[in-house]
Amino acid sequence: MTEQLPPDVITQLRAMDPAVTPELGQATWALLTPFHEKIGYTAPRIHRDLRYGDHPRHRLDVHTADGAAGRPAPVFLFVHGGGFTGGDKHVPGTPRYDLVGAWAVRHGWVGVTMTYRLAPEHTWPSGAQDVAGAVRWIRENIAGYGGDPARIVVAGNSAGAVHVASFVTGQGGGSLDGVRGAALLSGIYQLRPPGPGEPEHAYYGPDPGPAASTLPGLPDCPVPLLFSVAERDPGPFHAQAAAVVSAWQSRHGTVPDLVWVEGHNHMSTIASLGIDETALGVPLARFVERHTEGASA
């Protein structure tokens, strides 16, 4: 459970240009995929492409252990990134993002990976609505897969973190019943309108408006939160993390649960699960375990 990447791999990660580009994704996954292949990145059972809504992107995969379960298990729902306009829960032949389901199952939970509607066709708050839809599906169906509908933790990275933040602060409607925690990995919480000469935002449009920013609502969110930022995340993600710390401290007098993901970049943070557990996996698992202890439904 405490697999760790060799120091030279971290050195290679740290040497990459941290800008969030397809090249960074390619280099990161090329470097890390062999480690996932070595430990195995698929759960014993994967139930693919279950529908949680009408749109073709309203699909999710459920990852479970083999055989009979005892007590219903906590459910770990993962929302992928991709700049609001791309990404998928499952890229066949790669660890993306079956690895997250496998990691959840290894911890004794049920894993769920979901796909959602994309910009520019679908704009704010469609992402939050889709997370709400997947959570509703989980509440109604996950018992059939050994999961506990009353013990759900939702995690997202990058655009996925934005959608999860948007969901837990109520932007997309839907119920938070059963949601015991949310993990926001390398997200953006304070939006700004495009500057002069900048294109309008594919998901938020020409003017996000104050209602789209989750920063003001996050410190009062009824769901326990974990934030993370990667050592090699570009500056804007660090600025967002610092803004969250400041807003949280102003509101609660404490800093939030923030994980600084040592040695990793914007792409490798989620890829570290299972193969570099001391970076993100250990504190994230502790967060899930803490908030899913105790009575179930």
Next chain:
Amino acid sequence: MTEQLPPDVITQLRAMDPAVTPELGQATWALLTPFHEKIGYTAPRIHRDLRYGDHPRHRLDVHTADGAAGRPAPVFLFVHGGGFTGGDKHVPGTPRYDLVGAWAVRHGWVGVTMTYRLAPEHTWPSGAQDVAGAVRWIRENIAGYGGDPARIVVAGNSAGAVHVASFVTGQGGGSLDGVRGAALLSGIYQLRPPGPGEPEHAYYGPDPGPAASTLPGLPDCPVPLLFSVAERDPGPFHAQAAAVVSAWQSRHGTVPDLVWVEGHNHMSTIASLGIDETALGVPLARFVERHTEGASA
């Protein structure tokens, strides 16, 4: 290596009044000492009360494995807390703070625990001078105990963190040669003069003055830093952590390596080493390993 406290123990810790009082210390150690007794809190060999200076408090203990070492090991130096006026490296018959030496040795390092001069007899920057003195002693002597004088990480908690911060920002003089990192656990970095009716500070006197605060210097400190704050640290420690995040982000455009110690309080953070590794031990060990890799002296 990944011992974890049972959830009910964390629940008991979380239920304690977080104010930093002797009662909190007593309750915390009463709760956690049995776990240390179970795993053992003494390294195979402890060399007690070696002198690093002329004052009776200029003493340190060196904690090592039994038998012959291979390559000289990294050295982990721990500076205890105690409100500047109390505390000791070793309270006989208790895990304080042999447990830190044992934790270091379990990780393959040499542990050193030190005592320093106390206020009000000894005032700022005597603590920084004493840390510098112990580090100098390590550089000159630790090879004889299997340690590598070129790979030292210094950690302190509470007043100990203040002294370590003071040392690495140059307040006490002394060389940083061989110091590869510093871990500042629940420290105070921005001082303020006593308010009306408040007693003067035992260590800083009536007016700390801007030179005593380490916050302005920490972001430019030549030594890599890890900060931690406990979930149940009182507000002022969280305010300090938030101030560090803000200052760091302003200076570097990134947030610093900050560990939020889940479920723990001001006293139990250091007590978590060895018995609740996923709280502080895992990220702290990763920090030490990262910064002590590579060439030695």
